[in-house]
Amino acid sequence: DAKTTQPPSMDCAEGRAANLPCNHSTISGNEYVYWYRQIHSQGPQYIIHGLKNNETNEMASLIITEDRKSSTLILPHATLRDTAVYYCIVRVRDDKIIFGKGTRLHILP
Amino acid sequence: DVKVTQSSRYLVKRTGEKVFLECVQDMDHENMFWYRQDPGLGLRLIYFSYDVKMKEKGDIPEGYSVSREKKERFSLILESASTNQTSMYLCASSSPLNLPGQGSYGYTFGSGTRLTVV
Numbered sequence: 501d502a503k504t505t506q507p508p509s510m511d512c513a514e515g516r517a518a519n520l521p522c523n524h525s526t527i528s529g530n531e532y533v534y535w536y537r538q539i540h541s542q543g544p545q546y547i548i549h550g551l552k553n554n555e556t557n558e559m560a561s562l563i564i565t566e567d568r569k570s571s572t573l574i575l576p577h578a579t580l581r582d583t584a585v586y587y588c589i590v591r592v593r594d595d596k597i598i599f600g601k602g603t604r605l606h607i608l609p
Numbered sequence: 610d611v612k613v614t615q616s617s618r619y620l621v622k623r624t625g626e627k628v629f630l631e632c633v634q635d636m637d638h639e640n641m642f643w644y645r646q647d648p649g650l651g652l653r654l655i656y657f658s659y660d661v662k663m664k665e666k667g668d669i670p671e672g673y674s675v676s677r678e679k680k681e682r683f684s685l686i687l688e689s690a691s692t693n694q695t696s697m698y699l700c701a702s703s704s705p706l707n708l709p710g711q712g713s714y715g716y717t718f719g720s721g722t723r724l725t726v727v
Contacts, residue, residue: 534715543613543699543718544652593714594705596642596667599652 503527503590509604512582518575520603522588525569532593533564535573537584538602544587547573583607612636613719615700621725628687630722632700640703641683642716643667643675645696652699658683690726698722 505523512518524533534549548555548562550571555562561574575582587602616631634641642657644667654667656675664675672694676684683702687694701716 536716541721543701543721544716545718546715549715594640596654596657597701597716598654598668599644601651 503531503598504588504600506586506588506600506603508601509606511606511608512575512578513608514580515577518578518582518605518607520573520575520586520588520605521570522573523570524588524590527568527590528592530592531590533562533568533571534589534591534597535560535562536587536589536597536599537582538587539581539584544599547586578605578607580607580609613700613702613717615698615719615722617722618720619723619725621727622687622690624691624726626687626690626726628690628724628726630685630687630698630700630724632683632685632702632719633681634683634702634717635681636702636704636717637680638702638704638717639680640714641677642701642703643673643683643685644699644701645669646699646721647696655685690724692726694724695726696724698724 532549532551535547536544538544550562564571585602585604613634622628643655644652646652653669658664658677661680674686699721700719703714703716
């Protein structure tokens with residue numbers, strides 16, 4: 501079973517920041533938080549990952565709480581192309597990925 | 610760019626046929642994976658491999674087998690296709706190296722093969 505809890509769906513207005521929450525209250529000290537997204541009819545795409553510190557790349561920012569029991573993926577300026585299912589995954593870095601149901605993000609024009 | 614190529618985008622096969630789904634990656638990744646994706650069930654891991662000639666069962670291996678004779682190629686085999694194997698099949702690869710655009714052990718997925726068994 502997936503070790504994360506995500507809302508099944510969210511809406512965000514185009515141009516606004518999309519904040520996608522993820523709960524992982526049973527995370528272990530050596531487990532990373534990974535985010536992937538899947539645009540319709542494509543394979544999932546890696547977005548970002550982190551262990552303890554907040555991370556940022558050209559796609560998104562990842563904010564991990566101090567107790568590491570939850571995190572938030574932030575898409576700073578959402579566009580229609582960000583409409584996708586977003587998966588939050590907790591895993592030891594070299595372990596296989598078990599996908600949960602993810603959050604279906606709708607970007608509204 | 611890392612590329613994972615699946616040989617067919619769409620495939621239609623008959624019940625009872627032996628079906629081969631091919632996956633090739635061009636970045637010398639050690640790890641390769643096969644998933645299937647079905648509405649309401651999400652992505653489920655079928656088989657994976659951490660090295661040539663090595664294979665491990667995932668969560669739903671029944672009815673499938675795999676072959677990894679070369680590092681770059683991971684084949685999924687349906688020994689006798691059945692209608693309940695109609696699905697989208699996704700192949701992925703990963704590496705322990707910290708690669709730009711995917712991090713370490715990040716997965717790169719192929720575009721998928723939509724298999725219909727009639």
